[in-house]
Amino acid sequence: MTAFWSKLQRTLPRAISSMSALLSPSAAVCLVCGKSEYQASRTNFLSLCSSCSRAIPWITHIKCSICGRPESCSDCIRRQDTSFLLNRSAVRYDSLIREWLALYKYRGHEALEPLLSEILLAAYQRLLQDLRKRNSSFQMDAFIPVPVSEERLLERGFNQAERMAAYLSGRTETQVHEVLRRTLHSDKQSFKTRGARLRDTQKLFTVDDQSILSMLSAIDKRAVSHQSSNSRSSSLAPPILHLLIIDDIYTTGSTVNACAAAISESLQALCLEVQTDIFVLTLARS
Numbered sequence: 191m192t193a194f195w196s197k198l199q200r201t202l203p204r205a206i207s208s209m210s211a212l213l214s215p216s217a218a219v220c221l222v223c224g225k226s227e228y229q230a231s232r233t234n235f236l237s238l239c240s241s242c243s244r245a246i247p248w249i250t251h252i253k254c255s256i257c258g259r260p261e262s263c264s265d266c267i268r269r270q271d272t273s274f275l276l277n278r279s280a281v282r283y284d285s286l287i288r289e290w291l292a293l294y295k296y297r298g299h300e301a302l303e304p305l306l307s308e309i310l311l312a313a314y315q316r317l318l319q320d321l322r323k324r325n326s327s328f329q330m331d332a333f334i335p336v337p338v339s340e341e342r343l344l345e346r347g348f349n350q351a352e353r354m355a356a357y358l359s360g361r362t363e364t365q366v367h368e369v370l371r372r373t374l375h376s377d378k379q380s381f382k383t384r385g386a387r388l389r390d391t392q393k394l395f396t397v398d399d400q401s402i403l404s405m406l407s408a409i410d411k412r413a414v415s416h417q418s419s420n421s422r423s424s425s426l427a428p429p430i431l432h433l434l435i436i437d438d439i440y441t442t443g444s445t446v447n448a449c450a451a452a453i454s455e456s457l458q459a460l461c462l463e464v465q466t467d468i469f470v471l472t473l474a475r476s
């Protein structure tokens with residue numbers, strides 16, 4: 191594991207710089223701080239100057255295998271029922287990421303969207319690599335963004351989780367399925383105590399039956415074509431569905447856990463005999 195992470199730390203900047211060269215071949219002004227950098231650095235991440243690029247607080251060492259936290263973790267021990275298998279976050283929610291997310295979410299700095307999405311994509315590719323060590327043919331079947339309330343949507347004009355999920359979908363073969371609905375508006379999570387957050391998220395989400403059925407039929411078609419292309423026997427047991435919930439910030443995990451629980455309950459209520467493994471991907475771990 192340690193060898194893998196150190197290898198990743200060496201190879202990630204190179205992979206990222208080739209990506210950034212494709213996306214912004216002549217970027218000279220930093221997207222975030224506005225500083226001009228005339229000598230193009232090979233380590234630049236998208237349109238960032240080398241100092242902003244170096245300041246990205248990547249999470250490379252994971253201590254809690256459930257929530258992907260870089261420190262030892264009491265939340266996962268305290269949680270009674272965890273409805274998802276694991277969360278992975280790309281970066282720590284430090285002052286820099288807080289500022290970038292605030293610029294993007296509240297001040298409409300849309301140019302940050304590809305940057306934040308590429309950071310999330312790097313964590314997604316790392317997650318896939320990990321999962322494929324256990325199952326070499328592992329595929330993610332659907333991306334499910336955490337919805338925001340109607341009120342937030344009106345205020346902000348977009349749902350950041352949905353936008354980042356759409357970006358990831360464009361870079362991979364996995365489709366976005368917006369199956370979750372927010373049942374009530376909750377106040378800003380960041381101002382609440384842990385207990386208040388946990389109580390509020392109990393019934394915060396429902397699943398739209400029609401959307402979940404169309405998601406299942408889309409996945410089923412792909413599974414069938416995948417099987418026939420591998421000329422496997424149709425008598426094989428149906429594959430386990432791999433769903434990925436996507437959000438911007440992971441704090442206690444109560445929001446994504448409520449989402450995962452709502453999806454599992456909905457599948458049970460619809461009496462669908464499908465097995466699902468639910469994973470979570472978040473931009474930042476607070």
Ligand SMILES: [Zn+2]
Pocket residue numbers: 220221222223224225238239240241242243
């Ligand atoms: Zn900069």
Ligand SMILES: [Zn+2]
Pocket residue numbers: 254255256257258259263264265266267
């Ligand atoms: Zn944990």
